[in-house]
Amino acid sequence: MSDSTGITAETLGSALLANFPGVGFRRHTIPFVDTAEGAANVVREIAAADAEGLAPIVFTTTKDAVVSRVLAEAPATRIDLLGGHLTELEATLGTTASEQLGQYHTVGDTETYFARMRAIEYAIEHDDGQSSRALDLADVIVIAPSRCGKTPTTMYLALQYGLLVANYPLTDDDFPTDGLPPMVAPYTSRCFGLTTTPLRLSQVRHERRPDSRYASLAQCSLELRRAEDLYRRNRVPFLNSSTKSVEEISAVILQTLKLRN
């Protein structure tokens, strides 16, 4: 439950629950609860879940005293994700927290908004090697054979970090020579390669084109071996994406290319 978007509560709540893989959880996010009436609705919903025999746990990020007081009546374990830490920070900083709500995940300044919008449009324009326009401005160029996770990684980096990210597919045509494909070769230092396991790649490609040569284990093995050779020869850092989430791949790229903060 949150007085704003619920993203912080959802992220931390999910991170906490992930520590209890043996327990089954039903999840429900309730954003924008910032009045006593809204809180009373949440209490009713919790009471209904309790009556169903569930054991409600509420992760809350609300700072509002009225909302908190109403919520205290709910038959639930309440976990206050911000309150205690705010008190710690107040002590450290020697100042009190602002009373205003929802300063995070709000629009921010216009320049930041433009930068983020530009990043997303850049990522769409430069998906799958479609455009070389302004490629010199790219912060990152993700290269990999088809279906190794280029596009999701590109979009995540653009959306979450406002970076200009292009991606370029490595196809059979790119392997006869020693160098990187001519379009991206001038920007080798900003390239990051993805690879995966042949089995995983074959599985993902079957999803797109079942029983094709493209999806065959032999073809996948060949393309991945050639791609890794290409990365090594050109000193392009790379990562095996097979057991990694988009968030993890992105975090490694940010760290490797020193793009974080």
Added chain:
Amino acid sequence: MSDSTGITAETLGSALLANFPGVGFRRHTIPFVDTAEGAANVVREIAAADAEGLAPIVFTTTKDAVVSRVLAEAPATRIDLLGGHLTELEATLGTTASEQLGQYHTVGDTETYFARMRAIEYAIEHDDGQSSRALDLADVIVIAPSRCGKTPTTMYLALQYGLLVANYPLTDDDFPTDGLPPMVAPYTSRCFGLTTTPLRLSQVRHERRPDSRYASLAQCSLELRRAEDLYRRNRVPFLNSSTKSVEEISAVILQTLKLRN
């Protein structure tokens, strides 16, 4: 500091710091710290900041006892974002937290991965009304005049929630009739409209095409008035995006169309 991607620490740390708008912070995220050696490097970095006269505050999500012990030597206020809450959850659930690291923001099951990848590809294919293929499968169709925030919102919903989201631009051609544009009219119940203020729209359009008719205040006012009329006539829920972040707009759409959890 995190033993995994750092996303949870970054999200909650930023949410906490947003409560102290009067204080200047320098931020640094250090992901993948999961050894005593890695922790010792962090301690050295903190000591250097301390020596510079800064007052280091460490937000940590690590559960590893060895890493925590090393980190305890750093001259910093340490805020443990998970530890205390895990103890509360252990008490409530009557079970102990798993010892494994980094279960959250990891790849998850294959089906979830495919769904997310499909959602991102669907969003790219259906950006700006480019395709009507499989439009009947859309969970959401975002409609708005040019530059009201359709594309970032679409990408965010696809990436974070794995939803199939299309977006469709309202242009002068769409206003003479009473109904929604023919391409999206069959899916009115899944449409969500965006609007903004004429001043904001004019500002954003000037960024793309300075001093054009397209960016003029008169043209922006006209298009927004017509768009809002269209939303109202067709009972399409809509939101003024001018003071909202992509996260907030997305949270409202999820709630309005009942797509969350």
